[in-house]
Amino acid sequence: MDELDLLAELRRDTPRISPAATTAARARLIEAMETPERPTRQVGPVAWRAGLVAALAAAIVTGTVVTEGDGPGPGRGPGFTGMLSAAQPAVAAVADRARTVADREPADSLDPTAWAYVETLQRESQSHEMSTLSDWYTLDGLHYAGVDDSGRITVFNGEPLRDVPSQAFLLDAPNDAEGMARHVYAEVDRIIQGERDHTIRGEIGVDTSRGRDVAAFTLVKQVLLSFYVTPRQQAALYGALAYIPGVTVIDDVADAAGRHGQAFGITDSQSVRSEIIIDSRTYRYLGTRAIFTEDWTEPSHPPGIAPDSDPAHPLRFPKGTVIELTAKMASGIVSGPGEREEGGESP
């Protein structure tokens, strides 16, 4: 008999659950089953940001199990046809100026099979270490590529309708602000439905737990950060933000590379303001930031939240804590995966 056998004996005769307790616990479960469900809340902001990185990794890893020949399947369907909120003038004015600048460029002509390269700088929320992420995608979202430390390139299959977000979101996106807003909301509604019926990937990069409007903002934010976006698409995405209630324009925010600009922001129920930072002069997208606008303490029993922090030591964030800071350092059409020099027309 060793220490594990001894341990197996310790308290072995603890009473089994009583029939009454079983009935009570089962009744609580049945009651929950019969209550209409809201989307499951995700964990707090720190884990949420980490989840984002995981989401991209998961998309790449799980992409490998897709059988060859899987096409994009049915399309995203028509844009959102319900009522949009009225555009907010302050946000629309910035978007209009971005549009004027973008219109000086030649019209977009994009080959869906072309490879895009995106390099982002990301500050870790706790250590504040900077990391550079290099990603390649085809514009149709059917392929991703990564380069490991030894320089080896690996190409994976993607699923444009299951990966959230997918580069393919931009492929059939309208170039006008209202059309883009409808496209964004249609995609958010599709994501919410897909989470319910299990048709999109479990770990996703768009948090729908804080409401449809915050999700719409997050989708625009992720698309701008993660993908190759032409100036016209960029202006339309800014314009779409004007139709999202609660979005404001903030002066002077710096991205992870220290570049200053103005920002569009939306504040969620945890008092985290997510921001999309743009160059005040060229309207070029720069990066993202998320910041607590109030002191925040993790609630003790948030229903449905993955209890992955120590309940005896709830998370606390003082006002001004920055939990996400990124910068998009390079982005363009290249000749193939692993290539960093722009091989196509400059965006």
Next chain:
Amino acid sequence: MTSDLATASPAADDAELIVASLTDTERFAAIFDRHAERIHHYVARRVGTDAAEDIVAETFLTAFRKRSSYDPERPDARPWLYGIATTLVARHHRSEVRYLRALSRTGVDPLPESPADGVVERITAQDHMRKLAGALATLGRGDRDTLLLVVWGELTYEEAARALGVPVGTVRSRLNRARRKLRERLGGIDPMKEARDG
């Protein structure tokens, strides 16, 4: 796939039931019926039957709400459920350690028990059990969680790793550390001899 057949079958595995419960929520009740008793026993051994009743209810409510994130490739939901339960036990961390220390000191287990059928006799624990309880109280929470998931929860190392969301190598190193501490505490006795001598 034979998912329609499988979901209709009473022998459906946990993953099939959980996936089926996404469209038919009532299917999730079978997960409770299958696992509630064992989860309760594991939790009750750590923090007492009263706290365990509440934790079991919470465990299955949490599992139900999070079921869309369940990996359908895992036929056995035990690691997932034990992981949720272990996280909830953490709220009772101080009580757990206090009970273990008291058992170690007095030889009487103060673990709260529901009045079961008949009178629960509180016999004074043998010396090596007292030492064992004392050693358990000194373990770090991660080490104790790992050890008790393996020994009381009867999870494999891989399952314990999944339950705790740590690499399996971490489970091994935690177990090594925990066992070494137990052996050090038990060092003064020969449990083999006591077991033989009864």
